[in-house]
Amino acid sequence: MKAVNQIIKEKPWMGWVIFFITMVVTFFIGLLASSIMERRTEAIIINKPKADIKAFESDNKVWGQYYKDEYQSYLQTADTSFKSKYGGSATIDMLEEAPEMVVLWAGYPFSKDYRQGRGHYYAVDDIITTLRTAAPAKPGTDPMPATCWTCKSPDVPRLMNKMGIDSFYHQKWSTFITEIKNPIGCADCHDPATMDLQITRPALLEAFKRNGKDIAKVSQQEMRSLVCAQCHVEYYFKGDGKYLTFPWDKGMDVDNIEKYYDAIEFSDWTHSISKANMIKAQHPDYEIYSMGIHAQRGLACADCHMPYKSEGGRKFTDHHIQSPLNNISNTCQICHRESEAELLRTVYERQDKIAEQKQILEKLLVKAHYEAKAAWDNGATATDMKPALTEIRHAQWRWDFAAASHGAAFHAPIEVMRIIATGIEKTQQARLILSKISAKKGIIEDIAIPDISTKANAQKAVGLDMPTIEKEKQLFLKKLKTDWK
Numbered sequence: 001m002k003a004v005n006q007i008i009k010e011k012p013w014m015g016w017v018i019f020f021i022t023m024v025v026t027f028f029i030g031l032l033a034s035s036i037m038e039r040r041t042e043a044i045i046i047n048k049p050k051a052d053i054k055a056f057e058s059d060n061k062v063w064g065q066y067y068k069d070e071y072q073s074y075l076q077t078a079d080t081s082f083k084s085k086y087g088g089s090a091t092i093d094m095l096e097e098a099p100e101m102v103v104l105w106a107g108y109p110f111s112k113d114y115r116q117g118r119g120h121y122y123a124v125d126d127i128i129t130t131l132r133t134a135a136p137a138k139p140g141t142d143p144m145p146a147t148c149w150t151c152k153s154p155d156v157p158r159l160m161n162k163m164g165i166d167s168f169y170h171q172k173w174s175t176f177i178t179e180i181k182n183p184i185g186c187a188d189c190h191d192p193a194t195m196d197l198q199i200t201r202p203a204l205l206e207a208f209k210r211n212g213k214d215i216a217k218v219s220q221q222e223m224r225s226l227v228c229a230q231c232h233v234e235y236y237f238k239g240d241g242k243y244l245t246f247p248w249d250k251g252m253d254v255d256n257i258e259k260y261y262d263a264i265e266f267s268d269w270t271h272s273i274s275k276a277n278m279i280k281a282q283h284p285d286y287e288i289y290s291m292g293i294h295a296q297r298g299l300a301c302a303d304c305h306m307p308y309k310s311e312g313g314r315k316f317t318d319h320h321i322q323s324p325l326n327n328i329s330n331t332c333q334i335c336h337r338e339s340e341a342e343l344l345r346t347v348y349e350r351q352d353k354i355a356e357q358k359q360i361l362e363k364l365l366v367k368a369h370y371e372a373k374a375a376w377d378n379g380a381t382a383t384d385m386k387p388a389l390t391e392i393r394h395a396q397w398r399w400d401f402a403a404a405s406h407g408a409a410f411h412a413p414i415e416v417m418r419i420i421a422t423g424i425e426k427t428q429q430a431r432l433i434l435s436k437i438s439a440k441k442g443i444i445e446d447i448a449i450p451d452i453s454t455k456a457n458a459q460k461a462v463g464l465d466m467p468t469i470e471k472e473k474q475l476f477l478k479k480l481k482t483d484w485k
Contacts, residue, residue: 018096034093038184039167043394050286051063051067051192052066052243052349053192053193054192054246055192055193056161056187056336057155058154058157058158058182058185059182060182060185060186060187062184063185063187063190063192063344064186067186067195069309069311069314069316070316070319073316073318073320073321074120074121074185074186074320075121075319076119076318076320077089077119077120077121077122077320077322078119078122078460079119079320080118080119080324082322082323084323084325084326084349084354085351085352086351087116087323087407087411088116088322088326089118089119089323090116090143091115091118092115092117093114093455094114094115095113095114095455095459096455097452098362099453099454099457099458100117100359100360100362100363100452100458101114101362101370101464102452102458102464103273103366103458103462104366104399104400104454105369106269106271106272106273106368106462107271107272107462107465108268108269108272108278109131109133110132111459111462111464112459112466112469113129113130113131114132119321119322119407120184120185121183122181122183123151123152123153123181123183123184124152124153124180124181124182125183125282127148127479128150128477129473129477130242131405131469133148133173134173134465135176135472135475135476136174136476137479138174138442138484139174139177139178139484140171140172140175140471141174142172142173142174144173144174145169145170145172145173145241145242146169146170146172146173146175146176147237147239147242148173149173149180149200150201150203150231150244151230151231151327152180152183153182153183153184153281154182154184154185154186154200155176155179155180155181155182156180157188157200158187158199159179159180165202165313166241169237169241169242169244170242171400178480178484179255184231186424188227188230189227191217194399196482197223197226197227198231199227199361200275201230201231201244202244203230203235203244203245203246204226204233206246207245207248208248208320210249211248211249220298221298221300222475223301224301224303225286225289225300225301226304228285228301228360229253232283232285232301233246233282233283233284233285233287234246234247234257234281234282234283234284234401235247235267235282236261236268236282241314246351247260247261248477250260250263252286252287252290253291253415254287254397254398254401254419257287257401257446258279258394258397259280266286267276267279267393268280271369271371271392272462272463273369273370273372273462274369274370274372274373274392275373275389276369276372276389276390276392276396277394277395278396278397279396279397279400280400281397281400281403281405282404283405283406284405285405285407285411286301287405287406288405288408288411288412288415288430289301289411291411291412291415292411293412295411296410304324304331304332304337305322305323305324305331306320306321307327307330307331308330309330310318311359318330320418323407325344325347325427328343328344347410350409350410350413351409351410353413354402354408354409354413355409357421357424358399358402358403358420360424361420361423361424361427362399364424364428364431365392365395365396365399365427366449367431368388368395368427368430368431369392370447370449370450371431371435371438371446371447372385372388372392372430372434374434374443374447375434375437375438375441378438378441378442378443379441380437384437385408387433388430388434390429391426391427391430391433392426392427392430394426395423395424395426395427395430397422397423398420398422398423399420399423400402402416402419402420404419407478
């Protein structure tokens with residue numbers, strides 16, 4: 001100590017050096033202490049005491065008694081006020097936005113009604129009220145399988161456990177319409193005894209098993225995406241039993257899933273205009289996310305859609321599952337140092353370019369469907385048409401794969417642009433084949449396209465009697481509140 005004092009007397013400036021060094025060391029010690037306390041808080045949150053919740057408890061309010069912060073944030077999924085340039089939680093009539101979709105889905109229920117999905121809070125309400133679902137006179141008389149319920153409610157695992165997976169799928173959709181009440185929630189992703197993340201839908205487990213993967217060995221970080229991948233994926237209903245299946249056996253990209261479907265000669269419906277056997281993409285969010293930069297850097301779905309949140313000194317996972325663009329400071333800016341305006345500009349720039357190409361593909365596909373109809377009308381045979389219809393099937397599959405995925409242009413813009421580009425190429429190839437067929441039939445003028453400038457015009461053009469469809473749905477909803485209650 002005397003030596004230090006002697007040095008300071010001889011060199012007064014050394015005192016200031018020592019002072020600043022002390023301040024820096026103290027600052028970093030403070031940061032370390034803060035980090036340790038924060039991690040301890042996280043550990044406390046993750047290892048909360050076991051709650052008294054029974055197995056297959058599907059009522060979200062019961063879970064909310066023990067996990068109040070998470071439950072209160074989950075209730076915010078009822079908020080439909082946020083609308084970004086291409087999505088959000090607000091209700092958007094997509095058929096009004098792009099009437100071409102009505103023609104692309106001609107002969108399929110999506111041509112009746114397709115809206116931007118709202119939050120998880122509305123999962124049950126939306127499947128009941130949409131014009132895509134049946135309006136049966138009484139429970140169990142509709143053509144739709146109970147499989148359609150699979151991702152809409154935590155009541156589904158409860159019913160599967162009670163009656164068996166295969167038996168559940170074999171039932172009709174309306175059979176459970178008064179029993180399935182709770183929207184997507186806690187039991188869909190968490191073990192009630194430990195709160196560990198768990199997979200509650202068999203299709204994901206079965207897909208992993210077929211590919212030789214043990215889901216029990218994946219990391220916690222991977223699970224923070226896989227609980228989402230139970231539902232946010234491409235899937236189909238296999239066989240007469242309508243068994244929910246993920247078509248990942250050859251790979252998870254658009255080309256390999258197409259090969260899978262072609263190998264088993266699967267189609268969702270026959271297009272009412274072109275007569276092509278079509279594939280309807282569902283919402284391949286996990287597949288496209290897996291091909292993007294965020295997945296490559298190790299980010300999980302929850303990192304951006306369910307970030308950590310602090311309130312009153314408590315830190316927890318925000319269960320207001322929503323677009324990251326409505327929470328940029330807690331999502332994007334955790335990693336990116338740009339301003340909110342700059343981040344939005346970057347996102348919208350990519351989305352604008354992909355939307356432009358997607359709209360080109362939509363318009364070309366409409367022409368291809370009507371050109372195919374003209375060829376049929378003028379005597380083309382099934383042998384003549386097969387190559388063109390195959391190209392239409394493959395082109396629209398690519399359009400739908402990109403269009404149906406939530407946030408595709410954000411998750412993997414390069415891959416999505418490639419998918420749309422190959423869709424444009426295949427559509428033009430189909431039209432070239434059809435032009436040769438038409439030339440042989442003596443048709444040299446352009447094929448007339450009906451007025452589809454509005455949703456109403458497009459629905460009329462494909463033969464939909466929307467007033468009757470809407471009336472039947474309203475009668476059904478009325479019965480549901482009275483006779484079926």
